[in-house]
Structures are given as structure tokens and as C-alpha cells.
Amino acid sequence: MGLEIHTPYTLPVNDNVPGNDYAFCVELDGQPWFTSKGAMIAYYGNVRFEPLGQTSMPAIVAARFSSPLYSNDWVLAQGQGKLILGDRGFNINSYDLDDGNLTIRASNLLAFQPTLDLKQSIVPGFLTLLGTGKFLASSNGPVMFAEPPLRIDPEALVGWADCPSPSHHFDAGWMQNFLGAARGFLGANSGEERQFDFTGAGTVLIQSSEKVLDDGHLLRHIESQTVTLGQNSLRALHNTIGSQLQQ
Amino acid sequence: MPLELVNSKVVKSTLAPGQNVLARKGAMLYYTGDVHFIPHSMGGAASGMPSMGGVAGMAGRMMSGEHVAMMAAEGQGEVFYGHAGLYVEVIHLDGSSMLTVEADRLLVHDGYLQSSIVALTSQGGVRGAVRGAMTGQGLFTTQLTGQGSVAVLSHGGAIPLQVGPQHPQVVVDPQAYVCHIGNISVDISANVGWRDAVGRGSGEAIQLKMTGTGTVWVQASEQKF
Numbered sequence: 001m002g003l004e005i006h007t008p009y010t011l012p013v014n015d016n017v018p019g020n021d022y023a024f025c026v027e028l029d030g031q032p033w034f035t036s037k038g039a040m041i042a043y044y045g046n047v048r049f050e051p052l053g054q055t056s057m058p059a060i061v062a063a064r065f066s067s068p069l070y071s072n073d074w075v076l077a078q079g080q081g082k083l084i085l086g087d088r089g090f091n092i093n094s095y096d097l098d099d100g101n102l103t104i105r106a107s108n109l110l111a112f113q114p115t116l117d118l119k120q121s122i123v124p125g126f127l128t129l130l131g132t133g134k135f136l137a138s139s140n141g142p143v144m145f146a147e148p149p150l151r152i153d154p155e156a157l158v159g160w161a162d163c164p165s166p167s168h169h170f171d172a173g174w175m176q177n178f179l180g181a182a183r184g185f186l187g188a189n190s191g192e193e194r195q196f197d198f199t200g201a202g203t204v205l206i207q208s209s210e211k212v213l214d215d216g217h218l219l220r221h222i223e224s225q226t227v228t229l230g231q232n233s234l235r236a237l238h239n240t241i242g243s244q245l246q247q
Numbered sequence: 248m249p250l251e252l253v254n255s256k257v258v259k260s261t262l263a264p265g266q267n268v269l270a271r272k273g274a275m276l277y278y279t280g281d282v283h284f285i286p287h288s289m290g291g292a293a294s295g296m297p298s299m300g301g302v303a304g305m306a307g308r309m310m311s312g313e314h315v316a317m318m319a320a321e322g323q324g325e326v327f328y329g330h331a332g333l334y335v336e337v338i339h340l341d342g343s344s345m346l347t348v349e350a351d352r353l354l355v356h357d358g359y360l361q362s363s364i365v366a367l368t369s370q371g372g373v374r375g376a377v378r379g380a381m382t383g384q385g386l387f388t389t390q391l392t393g394q395g396s397v398a399v400l401s402h403g404g405a406i407p408l409q410v411g412p413q414h415p416q417v418v419v420d421p422q423a424y425v426c427h428i429g430n431i432s433v434d435i436s437a438n439v440g441w442r443d444a445v446g447r448g449s450g451e452a453i454q455l456k457m458t459g460t461g462t463v464w465v466q467a468s469e470q471k472f
Contacts, residue, residue, distance in 0.1 A: 140332035141256035152277035156329070206277055208256035208329030 008044040011082045014094060014134065024085050024092040024136055026111065032057060032078035034065065034118070035085065035111040045081015052076060060114050067120040067127065069220050070106060077111075085110055090138035097135065103128045104159030104205070106217040110136040123166060124221040126159070141208035148198040155209040157196055164202035169195045250337050250355060250396040257329040258337060258355060258398045262322055267358035270328050272316040274354055280324015287319040319358060328355045333400040336464065338428065342394040344461065348426035350389045351471075357395030365390050401425050401466035411460035418454045422469035429461015 004010075004018070017023040026033060028047055040049065052061050052071045057078070065071065077083060085092065087110050095102070103121045112118065112135035119128045129135055137143070139158050148164040160166065198204050226234065251259045260268045262282060269287060320326050329335065335354060340346055347365075356362070365388055391397055399405065405425045410417050418436065427433070434456045457463050 141329065142254045144253060144257065144327070146277065146279070150277050150279045153273075153275055156276040204277075206327070208254075208332050209274075209276055 008082050021091045022089050026083045028081050032076050033111050034074055035077045037073050039085045039110050041084045041086045043081050043083040047079040047081045049075045049077050064114045065118050087138040090140050091142055092138050094134055094136050099132050101130050102161040108137050108158050110138050125218045139207035144206040146204050151195040151197050156206050158205040158207050160204045162202035164198040165200045167197045169197035250398050255334050257327055258335045260326050262324055264323050267319045267321045269317050269319050269358050270355040272318045274328045274330045276327045276329050278326040282320055282322040282324045285319045287317045334404040335398050336405040337396055337398050339396045344429045346391045346428045348389055348399055352400045354398040354400050356397040360391045360393040360395045362391050399426050402468040402470040405464040405466050408463045410457050417457045419465050421455050423465045425464040425466050427463040431457050431459040431461040
């Protein structure tokens, strides 16, 4: 096996770097891409990364990126060149949406074309893409596509397309067990008592579960929700957090 | 029903009524069909292991309960397992030999396999305990016997190495050791000199010497989990 050295001409256009599932090459030719902060590994050409707050294309950001909670995690890459992206050594794949919708875990979304609309999902820690265009997602191990009905470990969920009506499912066997129930209420679940249930038409994207959860997104989501809580609820939340910290 | 690899990190088990599959707690990725999960405490003293005392078995249960809790899946459907993005290797047991694996590395196995948790002290006397303590392995390992399949975890994939009859001995790094099958005796070979004591050793002072006939799986990494 010879050592292959890449040049801007041998690097693929919008495809994985040859022989490497963990790096992806995007071609920029005037049309910008939204990329997740820190995803850039290398680039050829003249590429600028602009924070969403101070971009030269505020209209695109305003029209496409309606998720203030995540705006600090994203940049707009624009210019001419070949951009190589990577994420934690995870497998990276590109997906095409054709007038569709797809909801994806925020920490697994790597980049998307501004022809897609980004919205914050109602499910905490997830983002929804709407419209037509390409996006890149990372996953721990190859992505498995499955059709509902199925139930899935929340950590293993990458996302879902169309509308398979996600809901929580609690396994009765675990809940009958008193300890299991207590654990479930405390949120310190280590087993399988809590699952996401998908029914209806659609596709579910699954990865082999990731151990280290990137909980920054979730934390901010929870923080943003606390403004709606009253005094008593806040106090109760404070107590719950206090007792969990002592564990 | 044998376990089937879906990709390098995910294994699928097909459940039929009346059968169950034991897996590491929390390792279920997703399932279809009507499947229930029940917490399962691993039997310490299995009937197939008359030599294991009740005390060691009970201690084993307690240790395993503390460390790697298992759960049983019952019902009808397909269940997919994986853990922390680690690679999965499926090993089929034909009933003639015993698989020894650390409880940490055990992902799934067929419920009708007999499992027992063995204190290393009953395997190799004091040396076994010393091996456990020095290599960072637990003091208890899991042994599986019967006909069926087992999925074990490894960091970066596991490589099977044959031991005997032409190759009577394989020496492995304790951190890279995953599991072994067959009639193999494990011995610690400590080659600790003064250089190691002052931190200038080769870093390979402690090795596991595997002799006999069988297969040893090693991972291409020294990461423990």
C-alpha cells in the first residue's frame, strides 16, 4: 500500500477522504456552509470562518439559522477551496435532504448547506433540518438505518427522518422493581428502563452508543427552560441537583 | 440463535419465545418487537463448576453486581447491542471448551450458556491473585461453557492468536489481553528489575504467558475499560 498524498485536485468533492471514514472533504465554491465549531481539520484555498454574530452574510444566518441556543457553536465557512472536516474520530457521512425533514442530535451534526433551515427541536439536545440540501453527520461507528416500530437507547439515537412520533417508553419490568423506579425518578439511569419509542412512518438513525455524552447542549437547553419555572419549582430543582451532587 | 454482527461495533440477537439473552446492563442500542429487559444477577456458582466454592461464587456475585451488572432480554424480536463505541467480536462456543473473559469485556451471551464467576485465586492460587492485582485485571473473571455464542468488547478490534500445538506459548501484554478459549493456563511472567522500580523500564515488565492449546484474543490497544 503506497502512501497517498492528497492535493486540492485529488481530494474528492463532497465525499469522504479516500480510505478514511473519519474525515470528509467539502468543496466550497462561493456557496457558504454552516460548520460546527472545531470541526475543521485542514483546508486548501481561501476560506474564511465567520462567527454567526459577525458574518458578512447576516441575511443567510437570519433566514436559515433559527437556534440562538446553538449560535455560539457554529460558524459560517465561505470562500473558495477544499475543506476537510472531522469530529472525535467518528464516522462521517453526508446525507441529502430533498424537501424533507430530519432531526438530529446536536452534537452529531457537523455541517450543512444554507439551503437547509435549521431549527431547534422540541426534544432537548436535538436540532431539526428542513428543506433541500446536504448535511454532514458524525456517528460512533457506521450509522444503522431502521424503520419503526422500534425502541432505542437514548444515547444510541443519532436522529430521525420524517415523523415517526418519538415518545418515551419505560419498561414495566424495570419500573416494578422498586430500586429501578427510584433510579428512574432520580434520573440516574444505568439500565434500559428509559427508551425512546418510535412508531409510524419514517427512518431512525442509530449509532453504537457513545459513552462520553457531550452534555453542553443539553445543559444550555435546561438552563434556558428554567426561566419559565416559578420560585417553588426552582427550589425543588435546586434540591434535586443538590442531592444528586452528593451521590 | 447465534449472535450476528451488524457492523464492527454492533451485534444483533434474534429472540424467540422461551429463550433469553444476557447482556451488559445499558448495552442495548435498540430493539424491534416485543422484548422485555429484566435485571439479572449473574450466578456465581454454576452447576457446571463444582470446584467453585459457594463463598467465591457469592463474592463473585457481589463483585459483579457492583461492577458489571447484567440484564436478561426476553420475548420475541430483534435486539441490537453495542457499548461505548467499542469493537465487538463474536465467538462461537461448540460446547467442548470454556471461554474465559473479564466481566468488563463481556457484552452479550446466549442465556443457555452456563456462566460462572471465578476468583482468580481458585484458578492459579496465590499467583493468580498476584496476577490480578499486578495487571489491573479484576480478581474475578467470567467463565462460559456450553453451546452458543458470546460477544466480547475490545478497543480497536480483537485479533485471535492460536496457542499450541505448534506454537506452545504466546506471551501477551495484560492490558491487550481480551479473552481466551480452550485448555490454556495463564501465568504471570514478571520481569521487574531495578529499572522498572525507578521508572526507566521497558514498560513491558509484566506479561501474561499463555500455554496449552486454544486461542487467545488480543486487542490492538492497551486501553482498559
